[in-house]
Amino acid sequence: MALLQISEPGMSTVPHQHRLAVGIDLGTTNSLVASVRSGIAEALPDVNGDLLLPSVVRYNEMNSVDVGKTALAHASSDPLNTIASVKRLLGRSVEEMDWVANHLPYEFDQSDPVMPAVITRQGNKNPIEISAEILKVLKDRAEQTLGGELQGAVVTVPAYFDEAQRQATRDAARIAGLEVMRLINEPTAAAVAYGLDQTEEGVIVVYDLGGGTFDVSVLRLQKGVFEVIATGGDTALGGDDFDAVILEWVLQQLPGLDVSSHKLMRALSMQVREVKETLTTEPECNFEVGIDSPSKLTLTRTVFDELIHPLVKKTIRTCRKVLRDAEIELDQVMDTVMVGGATRVPLVQAEVSEFFGREPKTDIDPDQVVAIGAALQANVLVGNSQDDQVLLLDVTPLSLGLETMGGLVEVIIPRNTTLPVARAQEFTTFKDGQTAMSIHVLQGERDLVSECRSLAHFELRGFPPMVAGAAKIRVSFQVDADGLLNVEAEEVSSNTRASVVVKPSYGLTDEQVEAMLRASVEHADTDMRQRQLLEHRVEADRVIEAITAALKADQELLNESETADIVAAVADLEQAKAGEDGDDITNAIEAVEQAAATFVARRMNASVREVMAGKTVAEFTEE
Numbered sequence: 001m002a003l004l005q006i007s008e009p010g011m012s013t014v015p016h017q018h019r020l021a022v023g024i025d026l027g028t029t030n031s032l033v034a035s036v037r038s039g040i041a042e043a044l045p046d047v048n049g050d051l052l053l054p055s056v057v058r059y060n061e062m063n064s065v066d067v068g069k070t071a072l073a074h075a076s077s078d079p080l081n082t083i084a085s086v087k088r089l090l091g092r093s094v095e096e097m098d099w100v101a102n103h104l105p106y107e108f109d110q111s112d113p114v115m116p117a118v119i120t121r122q123g124n125k126n127p128i129e130i131s132a133e134i135l136k137v138l139k140d141r142a143e144q145t146l147g148g149e150l151q152g153a154v155v156t157v158p159a160y161f162d163e164a165q166r167q168a169t170r171d172a173a174r175i176a177g178l179e180v181m182r183l184i185n186e187p188t189a190a191a192v193a194y195g196l197d198q199t200e201e202g203v204i205v206v207y208d209l210g211g212g213t214f215d216v217s218v219l220r221l222q223k224g225v226f227e228v229i230a231t232g233g234d235t236a237l238g239g240d241d242f243d244a245v246i247l248e249w250v251l252q253q254l255p256g257l258d259v260s261s262h263k264l265m266r267a268l269s270m271q272v273r274e275v276k277e278t279l280t281t282e283p284e285c286n287f288e289v290g291i292d293s294p295s296k297l298t299l300t301r302t303v304f305d306e307l308i309h310p311l312v313k314k315t316i317r318t319c320r321k322v323l324r325d326a327e328i329e330l331d332q333v334m335d336t337v338m339v340g341g342a343t344r345v346p347l348v349q350a351e352v353s354e355f356f357g358r359e360p361k362t363d364i365d366p367d368q369v370v371a372i373g374a375a376l377q378a379n380v381l382v383g384n385s386q387d388d389q390v391l392l393l394d395v396t397p398l399s400l401g402l403e404t405m406g407g408l409v410e411v412i413i414p415r416n417t418t419l420p421v422a423r424a425q426e427f428t429t430f431k432d433g434q435t436a437m438s439i440h441v442l443q444g445e446r447d448l449v450s451e452c453r454s455l456a457h458f459e460l461r462g463f464p465p466m467v468a469g470a471a472k473i474r475v476s477f478q479v480d481a482d483g484l485l486n487v488e489a490e491e492v493s494s495n496t497r498a499s500v501v502v503k504p505s506y507g508l509t510d511e512q513v514e515a516m517l518r519a520s521v522e523h524a525d526t527d528m529r530q531r532q533l534l535e536h537r538v539e540a541d542r543v544i545e546a547i548t549a550a551l552k553a554d555q556e557l558l559n560e561s562e563t564a565d566i567v568a569a570v571a572d573l574e575q576a577k578a579g580e581d582g583d584d585i586t587n588a589i590e591a592v593e594q595a596a597a598t599f600v601a602r603r604m605n606a607s608v609r610e611v612m613a614g615k616t617v618a619e620f621t622e623e
């Protein structure tokens with residue numbers, strides 16, 4: 001499957017043949033799968049009728065794997081083999097996992113710094129494998145309910161997920177046997193579920209309060225494409241913190257409670273969650289705490305609201321900050337969409353309404369809204385949609401860039417940028433009098449031209465000769481919604497133009513994309529050193545060229561030994577340039593600059609004197 005492919009109206013749709021496609025929300029706390037059936041997107045239940053699958057995986061004593069409720073039931077009795085919140089580990093290296101490692105009870109094998117694994121009784125399990133177990137269960141569930149093999153899936157990821165985390169999600173899905181047609185951002189999926197992509201253009205805020213995380217995203221919708229303009233949140237704030245607040249309150253009410261009893265505490269942690277969820281619909285909740293001689297307690301919503309008020313206020317402060325980052329005023333926000341189970345809490349809805357000055361969208365179940373949006377997108381991508389209007393939400397699978405001096409790639413459009421996109425950058429000439437420039441368009445994640453895929457070569461010719469660095473060559477890259485790349489180069493002062501159209505997805509298989517990504521990770525370090533070395537060499541060339549030209553023009557300003565010093569320093573620089581050490585080159589450049597310092601000063605004085613004498617000006621006008 002080509003990553004840039006977009007289903008085109010009238011092409012992929014075979015009439016009367018409905019293809020099975022699903023949307024999957026792989027959540028930190030809960031995961032679920034949805035699909036479009038008889039024109040309606042809905043979450044698919046398991047055999048017990050449950051829609052939510054707790055994102056918990058247990059490697060049990062029988063050498064098999066439990067996922068969901070059964071696994072969750074063992075979370076506190078078998079913590080080392082029962083992995084919850086694996087999403088927090090996905091695509092994370094040892095260094096990046098500090099926070100998580102301090103908050104989760106698992107033991108990690110950190111011998112692989114790129115992908116640390118959890119040590120379980122069934123051996124080491126990395127986060128990709130663990131996530132794949134959850135996805136497998138959802139795949140089976142979907143195939144059973146839908147009665148056939150799945151053709152494709154759209155999996156959602158948080159908007160802030162980086163390359164590694166997205167790739168890890170993709171890999172997990174592949175291990176689970178899913179054909180991932182696309183990864184889409186969770187807030188985008190939520191907006192799609194509400195059909196916001198079909199309506200006007202504008203700014204949408206998605207407020208997502210899950211079990212353990214809070215995310216707020218500002219999206220801009222334009223011509224059916226959502227652009228994430230800012231994200232923010234708190235990776236340690238969610239509905240589970242409301243549970244913790246209730247637990248604290250209970251312990252305050254009942255100081256005699258035996259907190260050392262694991263059994264009691266386990267029961268209590270389940271109980272407080274139920275209390276919280278009851279208070280969503282009821283004004284108060286009566287419950288009994290304790291095993292042998294239970295005590296009766298009543299928590300009212302009023303008290304609960306007071307308890308959680310500081311936490312909710314914190315999320316509102318984050319909203320304010322993210323809007324500021326996005327440079328969006330409150331009155332520019334067209335809609336607010338609520339996502340995540342914890343947004344059911346009435347105080348959360350009240351505070352969000354008050355802050356944004358309008359009722360947020362809550363009609364679609366906040367647990368399901370992300371999966372539903374993903375299902376709608378999957379339905380279009382697999383070719384079931386009869387509409388001519390196809391959602392255009394796509395990203396560039398690999399970075400697109402240009403060759404610059406020294407065989408380096410300058411990225412113009414980074415990988416995973418939403419399509420369509422247009423970006424431009426200015427370049428200049430390297431030599432005096434240059435009248436043409438060769439443009440080499442590349443695709444890939446490596447720093448070196450030789451390691452990337454060449455997409456096109458073209459030339460911008462016929463701009464007037466100028467001093468090196470004076471020409472302004474603006475190169476713009478445009479990728480349309482179909483993944484077609486158009487590159488245009490223009491010398492700005494003379495209006496000289498040239499352009500070329502390339503189709504980047506052409507002929508690149510998934511395997512190739514993967515191999516390139518893998519290589520970019522493996523070689524990141526050497527690439528960086530190579531890049532620095534090449535940059536130093538380019539700088540060396542510039543210095544040598546400048547000093548040689550100056551010597552040619554004004555040698556009479558120097559005596560013999562001064563000339564010899566400069567020539568020697570230049571020779572040293574030539575030698576350093578041929579070597580492999582960037583620092584040597586830097587030192588040699590400094591030596592040349594030092595040797596030439598007096599020369600440069602004299603040239604400057606001389607030219608000032610000439611100008612004072614009116615000579616230079618006269619010469620200029622005569623020419």
Ligand code: ADP
Pocket residue numbers: 027028029030031209210211212213238239240273276277278280339340341342343344345366367
């Ligand atoms: P995630 O996106 O992290 O997987 P979810 O969106 O599934 O999480 O949200 C889970 C959280 O929502 C839990 O803290 C759960 O207790 C809370 N939640 C679910 N239903 C309700 C409810 N009716 N009232 C209050 N909180 C709820």
Ligand code: MG
Pocket residue numbers: 027028208210340370
């Ligand atoms: Mg979620």
